[in-house]
Amino acid sequence: DQKKSLEGKTVLITAGPTYEAIDPVRFIGNHSSGKMGFSLAEEAAKRGAKVILVSGPSSLKQKHENIDLHRVTSAKEMLDKVFEYYETIDIGIASAAVADYAPKIVASEKIKKNEDSFTIELIKNPDILKTMGEKKSHQFLVGFALETQNEEENAKGKLTKKNLDMIVLNSLRDEGAGFKNDTNKIKIFTKTEKIEFDLKSKENVAKDILDCIEAQFLK
Numbered sequence: 470d471q472k473k474s475l476e477g478k479t480v481l482i483t484a485g486p487t488y489e490a491i492d493p494v495r496f497i498g499n500h501s502s503g504k505m506g507f508s509l510a511e512e513a514a515k516r517g518a519k520v521i522l523v524s525g526p527s528s529l530k531q532k533h534e535n536i537d538l539h540r541v542t543s544a545k546e547m548l549d550k551v552f553e554y555y556e557t558i559d560i561g562i563a564s565a566a567v568a569d570y571a572p573k574i575v576a577s578e579k580i581k582k583n584e585d586s587f588t589i590e591l592i593k594n595p596d597i598l599k600t601m602g603e604k605k606s607h608q609f610l611v612g613f614a615l616e617t618q619n620e621e622e623n624a625k626g627k628l629t630k631k632n633l634d635m636i637v638l639n640s641l642r643d644e645g646a647g648f649k650n651d652t653n654k655i656k657i658f659t660k661t662e663k664i665e666f667d668l669k670s671k672e673n674v675a676k677d678i679l680d681c682i683e684a685q686f687l688k
């Protein structure tokens with residue numbers, strides 16, 4: 470039996486959106502389906518890694534037995550779950566689309582439509598990946614950047630600001646890239662390199678990302 474490339478490694482992956490409650494029936498969220506993160510989890514598991522998959526609300530199911538799936542709802546819950554495991558991981562990949570803001574007050578009853586105009590005050594959520602970067606010791610950290618403008622500049626900014634080893638850029642300006650699609654088109658930046666890829670299925674994008682991680686991390 471050939472040794473698998475990620476055998477003995479623990480990989481933590483965040484996936485999906487987060488939902489930030491407004492009241493018992495409403496939330497602030499986004500269009501992430503979880504496909505990118507679940508594809509990464511499957512591929513890492515196939516390569517022999519022990520995978521901790523922390524996912525926001527998604528209809529997807531994990532298939533591989535090496536995947537330990539933790540379902541969370543809000544950014545705060547995702548942060549807490551990630552840091553239950555952070556010390557034990559070798560590689561962290563943040564593919565979740567975390568809501569940047571959450572309602573300051575969550576109404577305990579359904580909000581009635583009495584007013585013509587209605588304001589919700591939002592406060593900043595914790596930045597999970599930035600916190601991972603601040604607490605980094607041995608972990609190899611990979612972030613995503615979802616951009617609509619100044620893509621490369623913003624992605625490289627996040628690589629530095631969040632203390633990452635690698636960042637995966639996907640742009641909503643590229644057709645077939647980003648949310649929901651079964652495909653994605655990415656560019657990967659390390660501190661010194663830039664690699665561009667064609668539009669591919671998210672399964673194959675996951676392979677490219679893990680190939681790059683292995684080339685950097687296992688060298």
Ligand code: PMT
Nearest residue numbers: 502503504505563566567596597598613614615647648649
């Ligand atoms: O789920 P799919 O439908 O398959 O779509 C995949 C995807 C488009 C969601 C995915 O490929 C992607 O780009 N994920 C990151 C989306 C995002 O929120 O990007 P960002 O540029 O806003 O955030 C930068 C990085 O910081 C990301 O790694 C993000 O996970 C992380 N972050 C951001 C904010 C926050 N509060 N906490 C975080 O950890």
